[in-house]
Amino acid sequence: QKEVEQNSGPLSVPEGAIASLNCTYSDRGSQSFFWYRQYSGKSPELIMFIYSNGDKEDGRFTAQLNKASQYVSLLIRDSQPSDSATYLCAVNRGGSNYKLTFGKGTLLTVNP
Amino acid sequence: GAGVSQSPSNKVTEKGKDVELRCDPISGHTALYWYRQSLGQGLEFLIYFQGNSAPDKSGLPSDRFSAERTGGSVSTLTIQRTQQEDSAVYLCASSRDSNSPLHFGNGTRLTVT
Numbered sequence: 001q002k003e004v005e006q007n008s009g010p011l012s013v014p015e016g017a018i019a020s021l022n023c024t025y026s027d028r029g030s031q032s033f034f035w036y037r038q039y040s041g042k043s044p045e046l047i048m049f050i051y052s053n054g055d056k057e058d059g060r061f062t063a064q065l066n067k068a069s070q071y072v073s074l075l076i077r078d079s080q081p082s083d084s085a086t087y088l089c090a091v092n093r094g095g096s097n098y099k100l101t102f103g104k105g106t107l108l109t110v111n112p
Numbered sequence: 113g114a115g116v117s118q119s120p121s122n123k124v125t126e127k128g129k130d131v132e133l134r135c136d137p138i139s140g141h142t143a144l145y146w147y148r149q150s151l152g153q154g155l156e157f158l159i160y161f162q163g164n165s166a167p168d169k170s171g172l173p174s175d176r177f178s179a180e181r182t183g184g185s186v187s188t189l190t191i192q193r194t195q196q197e198d199s200a201v202y203l204c205a206s207s208r209d210s211n212s213p214l215h216f217g218n219g220t221r222l223t224v225t
Contacts, residue, residue, distance in 0.1 A: 004154065043116075043203060043216035044155070088154065098143075098210045099168065102154035 003027060006089050006103035015112050019076040023089030023103055026070070033065055033072045034100065036088040044088055048074060079110040114138065116217035118204050124223045125194055133189040133220045137206030144187050145207075145214065146179060150200040158202075161187065162210055194224045 005024050013019045021035075032051050036044035050056045050063040050072065062075040072091075076083055086105040092098065117136040125131050137144050146158040157171040161181040172178070176194075181187040191198055201221050205214040 043218050045216070046213045049213070090155075098160060098162075099157050099171070100155075100214075101157070102147075104152065104154040 003101050004089055004091055004103040006087075006106045008104060009107040010109050011106055012109045012111060013079050015079060015081060015110055017079050017110075019079045019083065019108055019110065021074040021076075021087050021089075021106050021108065022071060023073065023091075024071045025089075025091045025101075027091070027093060027101075028067075028070065029093045030067075030070075030091040032092045033063070034090040034092075035061075035063060035072075035074045036090060036102075038086045038088055038105065040085075076108075079108075081110045081112050084108060084110050116204055116206050116215050118202075118217035118220050120220060121218065122221045122223075124225060127196060127224055128193055130190065130192045131194055131222065133191075133202050133204075133222070135187045135189070135204030135206075135217060137185065137187070137204070138215055139185075141206035141208055141215075142184070143207045143210050143212075144181055145205045146187070146189050147203045147205065148200045149203060149219070155203065158189070191222075194222075196224045198222060199224045 035048040037047050038044040048063040050065045056063045060077045064073045086107050088105045089103040090100040119134045142163045144161040147155040159179045160168040176192045179189045201219040203219045205216045207214050
């Protein structure tokens with residue numbers, strides 16, 4: 001079983017819609033969860049992190065964590081074409097960024 | 113301010129040659145990480161440096177891979193006797209400490225022919 005799984009996509013949504021990206025993980029000891037955005041040919045950039053069960057909102061982004069079900073999701077409200085990128089889910093057993101385990105990423109396309 | 117700088121941005125080498133990849137972290141960042149991103153794969157952890165502590169080399173795929181960090185700043189990743197399966201984008205990241213967000217460089221795209 002892969003440690004961190006994401007649907008590779010592509011996920012295609014119209015501009016203004018909500019994009020929902022999902023990630024499941026196998027290690028029940030995971031404590032910290034991150035979402036990175038990676039534009040084609042560019043380096044990953046951190047957009048959200050979450051440590052506790054529930055929702056965490058930051059602008060148009062909401063991260064949702066359910067440790068019992070071992071999934072973490074990212075919602076993007078009012079999607080814009082500039083949100084088109086690959087979204088990487090990363091988890092860590094510890095409470096830090098050290099030695100993150102990444103999923104393969106989901107390609108999101110927002111159509112104008 | 114300057115971000116994480118990696119060089120070269122692209123490297124094409126022949127199978128069996130050695131290569132050196134360089135990473136210049138953000139000034140003041142004590143933690144430095146190397147990851148590898150192969151086509152269609154997620155980022156794979158290679159090695160982690162934190163201050164003056166011994167590095168965590170547990171992600172290095174073989175003894176052909178080594179890395180060092182001089183003076184707590186610049187790091188070099190060396191791959192000896194390169195193989196075609198080493199072809200990937202090698203990403204360096206740094207953070208203020210191990211609890212702070214990672215800042216990635218633009219990577220070095222390595223192609224082994």
